[in-house]
Amino acid sequence: MQDQLSALLAKAIAELPAVAARPDFEAAKARYVGPNGELTALMKQMGAVPKEARPAMGKLINETKAQLQTHLDAALARLEAGELAAQLGPAVDATLPAPDAGPGTYHPLTLVREEMCRILRKVGFTVADGPEVETEYYCFDALNTPADHPARDAQDTFYLPESARFANVTKKTPGEKYLLRTHTSSVQIRTMLKGEPPVRIVSPGRVYRRDTTDATHSANFHQLECLYVDKNVTVRDLKALLDYIFESLLGKDTKTRFRPHYFGYTEPSFEVDLSAKHLPKVKKEWIEIGGCGMVDPTVFAGVGYDPEVWTGYAFGMGLERLAMLLYGIDDIRYFYQNDLRFLKQFA
């Protein structure tokens, strides 16, 4: 019997490495250790073994069984590894490009706008939005623009016909004409009319001027305006905001300066110049980047904020102009052509 066990083990060791497929393996397994297998048959002979030899023989059978199992496990592992390997193709050439179009890209105006919004959010500004079709009240009257101001001329501002109806753009007074907003300041008015101060918003958005399109002008472009209304807001606070914005955006070597100017909706009013040595288009020069000022008391009175109590500042700038400075783009029309060779440069 001892010899039979040794022969069985030897046969298994010889046979199993040659098993190449799972059915062959299952058959071999059944042959050796299955209920009708050879080992089982040998174990059945235990009754014929003398009583004193049984412990030794039992031990031998168990050892043989364990060894058989080890060889079976090894064979199975080998088969499984082979099966997994069969699922694979040849090794890839990792240097081939992915055959899909992409990746997608953000438009540079979006990148600049979002960066500005992030910078402003850090100091408490939330993003406000409003309609692009506006009425004379929100775009002009509420901003202290007199009825005969040249900015309101049909020469400079796009109007819609008197018959036009925009059901979800509210008019303040029935006779008002619809127009395309010339600045996002109308959002400031709508925001102030909607809620109580304090207010701290940034309103980026599309605006329209009746202008000839050329390298620096576009019939529609984008602005970004900030409005802060609170108690005891000062000119110095306004300057601090501008310094903060442009240092955050362009780095510590950036400087801003104010020049007195005139806007109907702020008093005092300033134009903002900026200098940043590392920008190719700016260098040491001062370059005009936007306008700002302290909200005129007349504007507060118009939206029902007590000008004796509330103070505030507003700042506005063109996003295309900023993007042109940041990226060194020299033609505003590229923003609206969407040539992929342009779009892919900024993402």
Place this chain on the structure above:
Amino acid sequence: MKISRNWLQSYVDLGGISEDEICRAITFLGFEVENVIRTGAPQLTNVLVGEVLTRNKHPNADKLSVCTVSLGDALGVKTIVCGAQNYVVGDRVPVALPGAVLPGDFVIKQSKIRGESSDGMMCSAKELGISEDAAGLLILADRPLLGAPINSVLPPGDTVFDIEITPNRPDCLSHLGIARELSAWFKKDLVYPQENFRGVLADNAATRADLLASVRVDVPEDCPLYLAHVISGVKIGPSPAWLQQRLSAVGLRPINNVVDVGNYVMLESGQPLHAFDARKLAGAQIIVRRAADGETLTTLDGKERALNSTMLVIADGSKPVVIAGIMGGENSGVAPDTVDLVLETAIFKRQSIRATSKRLGLTSDSAYRYERGVDPHSAQEAAWRAIDLIIETAGGQVVGPVVKAGSDIPWQREIVVTHDYITEKLGFDIPASEMRAAFEALEFTITREEETVQPARGPAWTITIPSWRDDLDRPIDLVEEVLRLFGTEKIPAAVVSSPGLVGDDDPVVLFNRRATDYLVGHDFHECVNYTLRPGAELKTWVSETAAAELALANPFVEDQSHLRSTLITGLLASLKLNQARGVAVSRLAETGRVFVERNGQNLECAAVGFIIAEDSARHWQPRAGTDFYHAKHHVVALAAMAGVDLARQPLAPITGPYFGWQEGQSAAAGEMQHGWTARFGLLSLAMVKAFGVEGKVYAGIFAILPEKLAAATAARRRYADFSLQPAALRDLALVVPTAASAGEVQKALAKSARAAVGNAFVLEGVTVFDVYQGKGLPEGTKSLAFSLVFRAPDRTLTDDEVNAVFTKIQDDVVATSGYLIRK
């Protein structure tokens, strides 16, 4: 406004102050220097007066001469090679010696020209930078001293600053106005022109009714004050050189002494003036009235102007002679034979002048000033000043006192402001003495100064505002004045103060951001297109009625005449541009406002749109093409961001001639019934082809009312418990009519399944997984195979209970819908 430095010097001493400093001052006073123009000779060194002693032909060059030139005793005689032809021996000319630097950084050196040595250069006017005349040497008149520096011989140069004056400061549309600002900035005295006349003599002189019998103003609301002075015996001729130089410097052509004085005084004081030839005024009358409809006047620019009853004119007894405040007529102007003058200085209402100027498309220096506002007190001053200059340059004498219609315009304005108030607005301290000095420098009179109730808070000033500063009427306006003179460059730095957030970003902004992130994450290139599109194109997308409503009243160019109703056309235009430029492109997307029609009214919507074109790039390994369901997939995802579950919405095919989409290959939902609309699928092949785009284009757009978006983001989902038990799956294929949509079949099956399951356990899903049409199925039918998922919350389902339900479902769906079970 062009401002001459030489002219300014008459009112404020800017000697020793550089051009750069003056520019800086103007800039920080609040005006933009658009241009600096230098006229006349720059300061030149080593350029002296010389005399040509001899002139001989150059031995080696036909057109050159070799001259000897005397520069006086100290410098002696030099040899100079010269190419000019316009001089003779004995002429005195400018000579540039080695070391001189001529305009254009032209350095003069000792040199050899064609073998002959030359000790310098004789110069033309152009080479000296005083004019464009390069025809020959500048021959100096009056035989100036030999060896004298050239600048001592040439008339002095001038610097002209072209300044943009903001609309709130009409007082600075004058040399005096700018001089006042600069005197305040540089802390120099402002010197007004000395006046001799001031009405003294005229009051005593006799009136001459034959020259001016009466002045009448019919519309005092448009012309509150009209002054006429009569000057007789003038002699019209050219102005003196100084006057001509000043006018030329600021770009005005000198005409004759009287007209030039009128212009000069306007540019000095800001008050427009007009001079009539008294003999041309019919009836010796001046009437300020509205024009009659149909009247005409040929203005001084030679054009006939049709007038109407909205326009203010100055008329004589029979006809209009001036379009008030804008331009005089040819019929009454000063001519070479004019002897007697009527000089007008008046105040007109700004709005009236602006409206007429706009209607006629006619502007002038005078109109420009009246439109912005003229100092109501300047009319008399300017008249006196002009009379002085007319008598000085054209002779004559004043006849009779001023003839006045209307009355002096009252002006009294006081503003009370405290040091404390200004400091509070500025956020930093400027000493009270400095504020006071600023007011005084600008010629504001401090009529009272008192300590405020709390003395520590500084003084309160009562300030009288001069009549030329109509822009100042509140304390806040004086804050700006103080800050201007303090210097806005000196605003001290500070840290941004930022109390906590007061809200979240606008829902539209959040939506656009999410949608863009999604699309960029799915390989789309974000585009930005114009909102304004051509009207013809729009008719493909909306009804003609809606297109009409989207038309601008005053488009600027034809291809930007209408508001966009969709983002698709802009994206197609971008696609077309890339295709035309040979740039491979497939996926483009955009977010932005569109204008959607609903019941005849337009609604401004937030929208997101995309297109997927056939990828024109060749790839080493092909990918499966795009189909309708790609577009659907993205629109469903985008709608979900706006709180719209498209799976629960009925989808309708897009049909009809307008809508840009391919029938049978596209679908729509919403249609603004609940404030949103979604469209997606294949774009009309014919439309795309007509657009000039190659290949099939799939697209999708989702638009929603901004207010709807605000409401959508407010809802918060509730968690629903789910089972951890194993699922039981059954597949069922139904044979249905070809026309039946998967959606309606799914709905019917799901209904039967829910009924059969009841409360016994849970039906987790009914999902289509196969669609088949063709062999083995009856004509006019197709097979839809569904996978049904069952699960119990608390136990493993047995085959028996699932089978029982499954049988019931099959019986029920066949019975209720008439569909057949495919075995």
